Amino acid sequence: MLIFVLRRLALSVAIVAIAVVLLNAMLHLVPGDPTVMILGPRATPELIERTREAMGLDRPFYIQTLTFFGNLLRGDMGVDVFTGRSVASIVFSQLPYTLTLIAASIVWSAALGIVIGCYSAFRRGSWIDLSAGVLSVSTISVPSFVMALYGLLIFAVGLRWFPAVGAGTGFWGQAHYLVLPAFAIGISWVGYIARVVRASMLEILGANHVRMARAFGLTERRIVFSYALKIAVLPAVTLIGTGVVHLFSAAVFAEVIFSRPGIGALIVNAVNERNYPIVLGCILVTTIVIVLATLVSDLVNAWLDPRIREAL
Amino acid sequence: MSEMTETTLLSVHDLSIDFFRSGAKLHALRHVDLEVRPGRIVGIVGESGCGKSTLASSLIGLLAGNAEIVSGSIEFEGQDLARLSTRQMRAVRGRRISMVFQDPMTALNPVVTIGRQMIDIQYREKRSSAEKRRIAAEMLRTVGIPDAESRLSAYPHQFSGGMRQRICIGMALLMEPALLIADEPTTALDATLEVQVIKLLKELQQQFGCAIVFVSHHLGTVAELCDEVVVMYAGEVVERGAVRDIFRKPSHPYTQALLECDPARIKTPTRELPTIPGTLPDLAHPPKGCIFRERCPKAFARCEVEAPADYAAEGAEHRARCHLLDGKARGTA
Incomplete structure (x- = not known):
């Protein structure tokens, strides 16, 4: 078990490293020079040249990448081109907002999805099962940003039940602000999981x-909750673990639409401004979170199913 | 039967079960009679699809959702099981009647420890869980699982197929039921394990004194284990009697054919195994007259028009549904 976790962590490091290299390469393929963005259109060629040198952009691509890795090992993710603040502090100040949003979306959609899924299975063919089926497929096919926009229009602008923009303060304040974005992201997951x-x-x-448990006269309640449910949620756990990628991209939309702080909002601005260090920092942290999420889902499955535990 | 002096534990009378399948009604069991006396082992034999598993499932109320009991009764300890509600049936299951299934590899829950499963089935008992655990360990020892205490915390996949079937048998006997239904318990096991499991069943039956309904298509194991045999064909009981009478003096042409097909009985080496020509009749529209007529080498005119009654055959309580016995029955009467 410990060996499995260590092996997976080593693999995660390798995945993150590859992602960083690919990202460095892709950023350099995107048209637009960061120095021009920083200095503005009236900068002299000499000034541009000096800034490029200071940022290390004049050096070959592989040197830039290696330097990045070197700095990373010292916990340095670079500095924001505009403000000069450290990237690490900016990214980690925004990360909790996104993680809370994703976690809230997972928790409510998994809880509801499992309940609906089980109920549909017990009452197979009933009108509840059929309507749950139709609703699931419809919510799965609607993109989360459409949900977010309509949620905003109906519950924030129309009914004024929930705030439209921002993140709120304090536990209940934050929870109140979380409802609409978490609803928008989670709704299609309810359908998937169900x-x-x-x-x-x-x-x-x-x-x-x-059948054997029934032959022993065990009650249906016990059969379902202590015997069947543990096995039935295994595929849902895997689905959520691998789905964290999609949750992140849904969070980007939600954060932009609801003007919430977070990694998504940060990354969109950074890309528009060609703010390479911030983009890299965001992607790096996101990749780590996604890789860890798959690891966690594997561990949850191993905890539920002894056969998987032994295969580790 | 009515002439019996001993009390019967289980008495199935005129049981008919239909299956609904893609709009058609399959008459899977038709007018089945079965008697099981306390402490006796009754074998049910027949080829695949003859309804033996359906009969076994009906005894414990575990018929598939598309099955319906059309007529008949299943008298057990003063109740008609065919008429019990789900709740009432659950009170009987696992306590007075228990069951061992065909495939030990899938019969135990894969994510719950053996100990937990053995403790859970004692849920009706007012014992402490330490006491339940001790009883479970004792049963594991009884069925020959070494190192029983520590094995209680093992999961099913950590046992071999033979071990798992032993555990299933142990679980089935844990509540000391009056009747154990064994639905082809050795079919999924290889030959050596089969012998061991049969031996175990026989020993435990003597120790616990329960009656067993043993479903099998393996004539050898039935001959070895059972006191009485019920031969089924296409959803009907065609012959029943003491195991000696059935194997020495089979009276129904189907039983005779079945015994001739038993590979253990072939004396001269042959490249082709004997078979009974023809196939099972369409159970959606069972033919008039005798159900075995189309495949019977001895069929005559009467078999086409009249379903044979339950005639007495040679030996005590030996009965067969074949017109050939009609004369004999009249002769002995």
């Missing part, structure tokens, strides 16, 4: 071991 849980629950309820 579908996956329903399918696996149906399979398990027809399994031989459930």
Whole structure:
């Protein structure tokens, strides 16, 4: 188990390193010179040259990448071109907002999705099952930013139940501001998770071991909650683990639409300004979070299923 | 039967079960009678699809959702199981009747420890969980699992197939039921394990004194284990009697054909195994007359028009549904 975690962490480092190299390469392919953005259109060629030198942009691509890695090992992610603040402090000040948003979206959508999925499986073919099926497919097919826009229009502008922009302060204040963005991101996941849980629950309820549990007179409640559910949520856990990527991209939209602080809002501005250090810092942190999320989902599955635990 | 003096534990009378499948009604069981006395082992034999598993499932109320009991009764300890509600049936399951399934590899829950599963099935008992655990460990020892205490915290996949079937048998006997239903418990095991499991069943049956309904298509194991045999064909009981009578003096042409097809009985080496020509009749529209008529080498005119009654055959309580026995029955009467 420990060996598995260590091996996975080593693999995660390798994945992050590859991502950084690819990102460095891609950023240099994007048209637009950061020095021009910083200094403005009236900068003299000499000034531009000097700034390029100071930022290390005159050196070859591989030297720039290696320097980045070197600095990274010392915990230095570079400085913001405009403000001169350290990238690390900017990124880590924004990260909690995004993580809270993603976590809130996962928690509410998983809880509701599992309940709906199980209920649909127990009452297969009932009108609740059928309407849950139709609703799932419709919510899955609507992009999260459309949900966000309509959520904003109806609940914030129209009904004025929830605030439209910002992040709020204090626990309840933040929670209040979280509702609409978390709803927009999570709604399609309710459908996904409900579908996956329903399918696996149906399979398990027809399994031989459930038949055997019934032959021993165990109550349906016990069969479902202590015997079947643990197996039925396995695919949903994997789905969420790999889906954190999509949750991040949905968070970008939500943060822009709701003007929330966060990695998504940060990255969009940084890309528009060709603020390379910030972009790199954001992507780096995001990649680490995504890689860790898959690791966590594997560990949760291992905790639920002894067969997976042993395979580790 | 009515002439029996011993009390019966289980008495299935005139049981008919239909299956609804893609709009058609399959008459899977038709007018089945079955008697099980306390402490006896009754074998149910027949080829695949003859309804033996359906009969076994009906005894514990675990029929598939598309099955319906059309007629008949399943008398067990003074109740008609065919008429019990789900809740009432659950009170019988696992306590008075328990079941061992065909495939030990999938019968145990893969994510719950053996100990937890053995403790959970004792949920009706007012014992402390330490006591339940001790009883579970004792049962594991009884069914021959070495190092029982520590194995309680193991998961099913950490046991071999033979071990898992032993555990299933142990679990089935844990509540000391009056009737154990074993639905082809050795079919998924290889030959050596099969012998061990049969031996274990026999020992435990003597120790616990429960009756067993043993479903199998393996004539050898039935001959070895059972006291009485019920031969089923296409959803009907065609012959029943003491194991000796069935194997020595099979009276129904189907039983005779079945015994001839048993590879263990072939004396001269042959390249082709004997088979019964023809196939099972369409159970959506069972033919008039005798159900085995189309494949029967001894069929005659009467078999086409009249379904044979339950005639007495040679031996005590030996009965078969074949017109050929009609004369004999009249002779002995």
